[in-house]
Amino acid sequence: MKLALKIDVDTYRGTRQGVPRLVKILTAHGAGATFLFSLGPDHTGRAIKRVFRPGFFGKVRRTSVLKHYGLKTLLYGTLLPAPDIGRECADAMRNVRDAGFEVGIHTWDHVLWQDEVAAADAQWTRGQMERACARFEEIFGEPARVHGAAGWQMNRYAYRLTQRLGFNYCSDTRGSGPFIPIYQAEIIACPQLPTTLPTLDEMIGVDGVTGANVAERLLELSRHPPVTGHVFTLHAELEGMKLAPVFEKLMEGWRAQGYELTSLHDYLESLATRNLPRHEIAAGPVPGRAGALALQGREFLAGA
Secondary structure (H helix, E strand, O other): OEEEEEEEEOOHHHHHHHHHHHHHHHHHHOOOOEEEEEOOEOOHHHHHHHHHOOOHHHHHHHHOHHHHHOOOHHHEOOOEOOOEHHHHOHHHHHHHHHOOOEEEEEEOOHHHHHHHHHHOOHHHHHHHHHHHHHHHHHHHOOOOOEEOOHHHOOOHHHHHHHHHOOOOEEOOOEOOOOEEEEEOOEEOOOOEOOEOOOOHHHHOOOOOOOOOOHHHHHHHHOOOOOOOOEEEEEEOOOOOOOOHHHHHHHHHHHHHOOOEEEOHHHHHHOOOHHHOOEEEEEEEEEOOEEEEEEEEEEEOOOOO
């Protein structure tokens, strides 16, 4: 049974500090993973605009954002200039690939995508995705084959572009297992490998879960796996830094449960991809996270 590790890299600090630590941890444990990079400016400070979004302050308070991200990161794009992550961290990104890990695209501008894409038009969406693709190819010398949207936020144009820009598969959604997406009656010819388990920052601070017991709670949720295994999303800014000991405990627990820890590529290779079910994509809440996310909806049955 496979459990794919999807690593979202949101910030300059996460790329510079969290990513190298995760590479060391994963290598020591013999685990595979997919690193998805933010490739443009780090505008983390501009996330303050989310103050009026329901649940935003609760999440900030629960997850100690200042402790995990650092004051400097929280000022990028406001009181401090935004560093260009792809330009300044290209060597760090190539080191991940050279260490044997799969690499792909998270976004161009993490905060901008997460806050604007839901209502964006085709031109804006194409511009953001094409900039990310061009920067990725500039850094790695080849096109990206996997995309995982920032904040699990997408729109109709972004789904269409996942197939037109040449991605082999994507992880833009939350759900229960791999599927061929249907969005607003349009089949998207690019498989979705949704995140199937809650993230640590969604769990900590809810129902008595703390940093001390979150690993045990998550391992309980993964004890009885679905037929298609699991996809777990972690963050370079969390599991690559202060929550690294929790992540190591999780990997040991998953191995004890019989999982093989792998990349999204190897996870998909283990599936009968020609027989993936078709599911509609919906939008809705996920416990512990603010706003509506892209969700795996009902299965589409021919003739139903």
